[in-house]
Amino acid sequence: xxxxxxxxxxxxxxxxxxxxxxxxxxxxxxxxxxxxxxxxxxxxxxxxxxxxxxxxxxxxxxxxxxxxxxxxxxxxxxxxxxxxxxxxxxxxxxxxxxxxxxxxxxxxxxxxxxxxxxxxxxxxxxxxxxxxxxxxxxxxxxxxxxxxxxxxxxxxxxxxxxxxxxxxxxxxxxxxxxxxxxxxxxxxxxxxxxxxxxxxxxxxxxxxxxxxxxxxxxxxxxxxxxxxxxxxxxxxxxxxxxxxxxxxxxxxxxxxxxxxxxxxxxxxxxxxxxxxxxxxxxxxxxxxxxxx
Amino acid sequence: xxxxxxxxxxxxxxxxxxxxxxxxxxxxxxxxxxxxxxxxxxxxxxxxxxxxxxxxxxxxxxxxxxxxxxxxxxxxxxxxxxxxxxxxxxxxxxxxxxxxxxxxxxxxxxxxxxxxxxxxxxxxxxxxxxxxxxxxxxxxxxxxxxxxxxxxxxxxxxxxxxxxxxxxxxxxxxxxx
Numbered sequence: 001x002x003x004x005x006x007x008x009x010x011x012x013x014x015x016x017x018x019x020x021x022x023x024x025x026x027x028x029x030x031x032x033x034x035x036x037x038x039x040x041x042x043x044x045x046x047x048x049x050x051x052x053x054x055x056x057x058x059x060x061x062x063x064x065x066x067x068x069x070x071x072x073x074x075x076x077x078x079x080x081x082x083x084x085x086x087x088x089x090x091x092x093x094x095x096x097x098x099x100x101x102x103x104x105x106x107x108x109x110x111x112x113x114x115x116x117x118x119x120x121x122x123x124x125x126x127x128x129x130x131x132x133x134x135x136x137x138x139x140x141x142x143x144x145x146x147x148x149x150x151x152x153x154x155x156x157x158x159x160x161x162x163x164x165x166x167x168x169x170x171x172x173x174x175x176x177x178x179x180x181x182x183x184x185x186x187x188x189x190x191x192x193x194x195x196x197x198x199x200x201x202x203x204x205x206x207x208x209x210x211x212x213x214x215x216x217x218x219x220x221x222x223x224x225x226x227x228x229x230x231x232x233x234x235x236x237x238x239x240x241x242x243x244x245x246x247x248x249x250x251x252x253x254x255x256x257x258x259x260x261x262x263x264x265x266x267x268x269x270x271x272x273x274x275x276x277x278x279x280x281x282x283x284x285x286x287x288x289x290x291x292x
Numbered sequence: 293x294x295x296x297x298x299x300x301x302x303x304x305x306x307x308x309x310x311x312x313x314x315x316x317x318x319x320x321x322x323x324x325x326x327x328x329x330x331x332x333x334x335x336x337x338x339x340x341x342x343x344x345x346x347x348x349x350x351x352x353x354x355x356x357x358x359x360x361x362x363x364x365x366x367x368x369x370x371x372x373x374x375x376x377x378x379x380x381x382x383x384x385x386x387x388x389x390x391x392x393x394x395x396x397x398x399x400x401x402x403x404x405x406x407x408x409x410x411x412x413x414x415x416x417x418x419x420x421x422x423x424x425x426x427x428x429x430x431x432x433x434x435x436x437x438x439x440x441x442x443x444x445x446x447x448x449x450x451x452x453x454x455x456x457x458x459x460x461x462x463x464x465x466x467x468x469x
Contacts, residue, residue: 010339017347018369024362029412128314129357130307130322132402132426133409136358138311164358174358180413202425262318 046167118231120154120268121145123171135178135198136164137264139171147171150229152270158235158258159183159223160267171269176236177202177261185236186224190214193224196236196255204237204255215242215253231270295451296333296341299444303329303349306440311356320425323436324398326353330368331394331437332444334375335384346372359405360412367404371397387438394437398430 005012123145127138141147143166153160153173161175174181177198185196185206192215194208206221219239225232237257244251306325313322326349333342333349350365357364375384375393384390 010343013340013343014369014373017343018366021347021350021362021366021369025360025366025408025412028361127308127311127356128319130310130314130319130324130353131357131359131364131405132319132422132429133405134358138356172358178358 046169050169119271121147121271122266122268123147124266125264126170133179135175135181135261137161137173137175137267139163139173139267139269140169141269142166142169142171144168146271147269148273150273152230152234153267154234154270155259155264155267157260158237159230160259160261160264162229163269173267175261176204176257176259183230183236184224184226185221187215187239188220188222189216190219193226196221202261204257206239206253206255207250208253215239215251217241221255231272293341295448296337296345298447298451299329299333299337300345300348302443302447303333303345304352307349307352307356320428321432322429323394323433324401324429325436325440326350326364326368327371327397327401328394328433328437328440329444330371331375331390331397332441334372335379335441336444336448339376342376343369343372359409363405363408363412366408367401370404371401374400384441387442390437390441391434395430395434398433399426402426402429 121141123139123141125137126140129136137153137160139147139153147163147166149163149166151163153163159176161173161178161181163171164174165172175198176183176196179198182195182197184193186193187206187208192208194206196204196206199205206215208215217239221236221239223230223232223234223236235258237255237259240254240256242251242253303326306329310322310325329349330346333345336342337345346368347365350368351361353364353368354361374397378384378393382389384393
């Protein structure tokens with residue numbers, strides 16, 4: 001018997017490991033319904049984030065050297081175009097300010113801005129998902145800095161994603177590009193409403209209703225604030241092209257993300273979670289409220 | 293035993309380095325180091341040790357990914373099995389064969405991960421245009437395959453030489469009967 005077991009120990013070990021990984025997947029899927037991250041997530045974030053931060057340190061200067069000194073083709077032209085654009089925008093800004101002053105709405109807008117003002121926590125991106133199927137970032141701030149699951153993550157140019165798992169010192173954020181991500185959005189010009197989601201190819205797709213919706217290439221897409229996950233008015237990107245098929249109820253448009261997801265070094269966590277997220281995750285902590 | 297432990301450490305370091313690089317370089321251009329370490333484990337380590345190392349490296353890859361815990365580990369076990377079975381049939385010393393195996397395994401891995409995501413998470417759509425990105429990553433993985441396998445063989449050779457030297461010393465001190 002022992003001889004026989006010895007002979008089949010390799011297949012036995014293979015089967016045991018296979019079953020263990022299957023069990024882990026099932027458990028992980030069950031715990032994934034409970035936001036805030038599984039025990040494994042917390043453990044892994046705590047172990048991996050400091051290591052990646054240490055390794056990221058020598059990698060960053062090399063990447064910067066490439067970006068700042070080698071990959072500069074077309075920067076002069078871009079700079080000139082941007083300078084012109086700044087002048088145009090400054091002019092436009094002055095005109096709008098003047099108009100608002102005249103109508104006496106500036107104070108009301110300032111008050112509204114105070115109302116919506118949220119603390120931003122700067123965090124460093126220490127790693128990105130290496131899998132071909134998932135798009136997430138590893139951040140170097142966690143629960144100790146009051147980061148909680150469900151908090152939006154932004155960059156200066158626009159919305160990045162949402163915190164999905166936290167540990168005391170690190171957090172993981174799902175990017176907009178992830179195919180599981182969906183953001184309720186509106187077109188700034190026409191107020192056409194729809195959903196922006198990752199298409200899995202590194203692009204964003206804006207799905208909207210056909211009737212009466214006016215969406216054109218170049219339109220800016222922002223968060224609508226509906227659903228309570230993201231605050232209203234965060235820039236998502238600009239419409240690149242519209243796929244219009246009259247036979248379909250829903251139309252879709254390709255959206256060029258405002259954020260360059262491949263070159264994120266520093267992002268900001270909005271330290272205010274919406275009431276919807278509080279209901280989902282529990283108001284005080286990172287775990288769902290277990291009270292009925 | 294030592295080789296397995298050292299290789300596990302090297303593989304873990306590779307996974308973390310890959311994740312750190314992924315924040316500066318698109319993931320498509322990076323070789324899948326945990327897959328390559330698994331390949332080398334199947335070729336260089338003893339079967340039981342190689343299998344355990346493959347599973348642990350898979351769990352390590354799960355750490356730096358938003359995938360379900362166990363998803364990469366599940367795939368690594370099958371990848372170990374494929375390489376182990378093939379190594380009995382094909383001579384894997386030639387770098388070209390190693391490169392082709394790395395290329396093919398990456399595609400197998402991507403399809404397997406997609407199937408698992410679709411099965412366990414649902415709402416995962418297959419996008420044909422993404423195939424280009426996979427091919428790029430498969431190419432990068434193929435290019436690095438001979439290097440990683442060569443490194444594992446080198447470490448193995450160094451360790452076995454040290455062991456042989458120790459044995460030789462013991463024999464010389466043996467009393468003459």
